Amino acid sequence: MPRGSSDASSESTAASKGIERAAIDLVRYALACNASGKAIKREAIRDQVLSGQATRNTKQIIDRANELLNQSFGLRLTSLPQHEKTLHGGDAEGTTQVSKIVNRWVLQSTLPNSAREKLQLAQSEKDKAVLGFAATVLSLIFVNNMSIPTDQLVMYVRKLGPPHHVLCSGEHVGDDGTLAYTSDAQLESAAREAVEYLVRQGYLDKVSIHASGRMGSMATQATQATQQQGDAGGSDAEFEYTWGPQAKVKFEPLDMARFIAAMTGQECDAEFVKTISRAYGRSIDYASLTTTSDP
Structure with a gap:
């Protein structure tokens, strides 16, 4: 396998693992917020789940967290509307x-x-x-x-x-x-x-x-x-x-x-x-x- 292809594959695998880890952390954070009656805010996801780092994968992380929540707990993240x-x-x-x-x-x-x-x-x-x-x-x-x-x-x-x-x-x-x-x-x-x-x-x-x-x-x-x-x-x-x-x-x-x-x-x-x-x-x-x- 050419080196370039190998590097791209490794980066893709690392990104997938990063999304999985972040999704698991988001599930934990969402369950904690739910137990205390608090809403889950995007800013809090960035600061407490993603450690303050901006990411282009936020949507994928939320989607994966929803899959995990549904599979394990019968729950989903539901957007809160405004007034x-x-x-x-x-x-x-x-x-x-x-x-x-x-x-x-x-x-x-x-x-x-x-x-x-x-x-x-x-x-x-x-x-x-x-x-x-x-x-x-x-x-x-x-x-x-x-x-x-x-x-x-x-x-x-x-x-x-x-x-x-x-x-x-x-x-x-x-x-x-x-x-x-x-x-x-x-x-x-x-x-x-x-x-x-x-x-x-x-x-x-x-x-x-x-x-x-x-x-x-x-x-x-x-x-x-x-x-x-x-x-x-x-x-x-x-x-x-x-x-x-x-x-x-x-x-x-x-x-x-x-x-x-x-x-x-x-x-x-x-x-x-x-x-x-x-x-x-x-x-x-x-x-x-x-x-x-x-x-």
Whole structure:
């Protein structure tokens, strides 16, 4: 074999091995992020998986990691979308603004619902509490045309009473691990802390509102950017909340309709879904109503 061909073959083999090693590292990193409820960011893949080195093989590494995840765990990397909102008023009524896919992923099961139910995967009490709390908050936004003002959301969360699992500050938690409030100010503080937790976990997006004549418009911004603006002194009236990328991946509209029906003690039939659709602001496909699982 000519030397040139041998060198090219060696380089190709080395590149393939490099992609395989990086894909395995990405699988480990993705599983760790999933366990802590964090999204997988392209920057983190570059810095923590590829050791800060730029590579032309990122797509191949992600594709190979997806193969490994699917084969070994029944999971896949799912891209997280950015904010979208149904517009009302003028010629744009009923249209939806959808921005480009951002460079973030979460793990999502590739198993069918029937297989997942048979597995009966156990959830910790913390996971159950957080998911139930998130689903309840998201349902309130869902029936409000997918957006809710800050003060209204905080009021709802105060009434719900956030689980102590979502609170980082120990001042709201008693010695026995239960929530302990001695004043309205503490309850307000705990509610806002719980909302920010849902933002950090990707369940909520905090967005800036800009009025424009009769038709209001929402300026889409990165969650962290708007969060920083809010912390810098923006008033509650300048911001509202909508579903974040994690919520859009984990909860289908029909799943949420069934969840709301269960919470309110109603039957989730076609008529109920039509009613929820009007509050949601868009049509919900209920063809698979009898087979869709609760969130």
